Amino acid sequence: xxxxxxxxxxxxxxxxxxxxxxxxxxxxxxxxxxxxxxxxxxxxxxxxxxxxxxxxxxxxxxxxxxxxxxxxxxxxxxxxxxxxxxxxxxxxxxxxxxxxxxxxxxxxxxxxxxxxxxxxxxxxxxxxxxxxxxxxxxxxxxxxxxxxxxxxxxx
Amino acid sequence: xxxxxxxxxxxxxxxxxxxxxxxxxxxxxxxxxxxxxxxxxxxxxxxxxxxxxxxxxxxxxxxxxxxxxxxxxxxxxxxxxxxxx
Numbered sequence: 001x002x003x004x005x006x007x008x009x010x011x012x013x014x015x016x017x018x019x020x021x022x023x024x025x026x027x028x029x030x031x032x033x034x035x036x037x038x039x040x041x042x043x044x045x046x047x048x049x050x051x052x053x054x055x056x057x058x059x060x061x062x063x064x065x066x067x068x069x070x071x072x073x074x075x076x077x078x079x080x081x082x083x084x085x086x087x088x089x090x091x092x093x094x095x096x097x098x099x100x101x102x103x104x105x106x107x108x109x110x111x112x113x114x115x116x117x118x119x120x121x122x123x124x125x126x127x128x129x130x131x132x133x134x135x136x137x138x139x140x141x142x143x144x145x146x147x148x149x150x151x152x153x154x155x
Numbered sequence: 156x157x158x159x160x161x162x163x164x165x166x167x168x169x170x171x172x173x174x175x176x177x178x179x180x181x182x183x184x185x186x187x188x189x190x191x192x193x194x195x196x197x198x199x200x201x202x203x204x205x206x207x208x209x210x211x212x213x214x215x216x217x218x219x220x221x222x223x224x225x226x227x228x229x230x231x232x233x234x235x236x237x238x239x240x
Contacts, residue, residue: 034240050239051164053232056216081239093240113240119218121232122239123164134165137209137236 001069001077003061005052007084010094019078019096026075030105031096032113038088040135043128048135050083050092053121057081064115068097071111072104079112081122111148117141156181156227158189163234166210169203179225186212187221189231209236 002019012033020026036048065077075098082092095112099105124135147153156179162170183192190212193200204210213232214223225231 052239053161053163053213053216053234056213056232059216060218117240118237120239121163121213121234121237123235124238125164134235135238137238 001062001065002079003058003065004080005054005057005061005083006080007082009082009091010080012091012094012096015078015080015094016096019076019098023075023098025100026098027100028102028105029096029098030102030109031094032109033091034093034113036086036088036090036092040126040128043130045088046127048086048088048090048092049125049127050081050086051123051125052081052083057121060120061116064112064119067115068108068111072099072108074099074104074108077108077112079116081116081120083122107153110153114141114144114148118145156183156225156229158225158227158229158231160189160193161230161232163232165235166203166207166233169207170199184225185221186214186219186223186225186231189225190221190233204233207235210234211236 016029016031038045061079068077078096080094086092095109097105097108118141125132126135158177158179160175160177162173167173183189194204210233212219215230
């Protein structure tokens, strides 16, 4: 299980190969990449700056991965999240889950993202033609996480 | 009891700095009591905590509710809802 917070970009192919590590027990690899968009709430976005809480962010991500490992029979998990200034089309976050079968990998990957969006201390500030503004949390993200708690989503 | 309070994102900007050190009076023993004590101090906490909705908190780097106890040396953080990913 690996969690990294970094300013640098990541190479998803290289990260996946490293996580698999040639393990013949891995039968499924699910991955998610979150990317910076050029429009938010109807306004053009020039830059996106990500702030985090050093120490707590890593602990929160490790806790989320540990929950996923308890819930599903998975082999390994990787989370890489970028901080600092990003631009539209830049990669923001990578989640990779390996398991024997696809069901666990798909579910755990979605679970980690849903919890990351609502529990990991990151904040986005974007610059638009109207000036800089903090991105508002979305109700849909809380609802996505709640599905796992109410048993609507399960493998 | 001495504690450190950290502020992040919009709240950091509203407070005007990223941290404070406080020696708390004896009756301030929980996160909720600390929140009330800060707001009662007036500006900048009263305005910042009034303007920013749904401020969340952590004690010693774990998400915390108002009844979470504080101890000497605690690191408390206040911040808006998270928006990573």
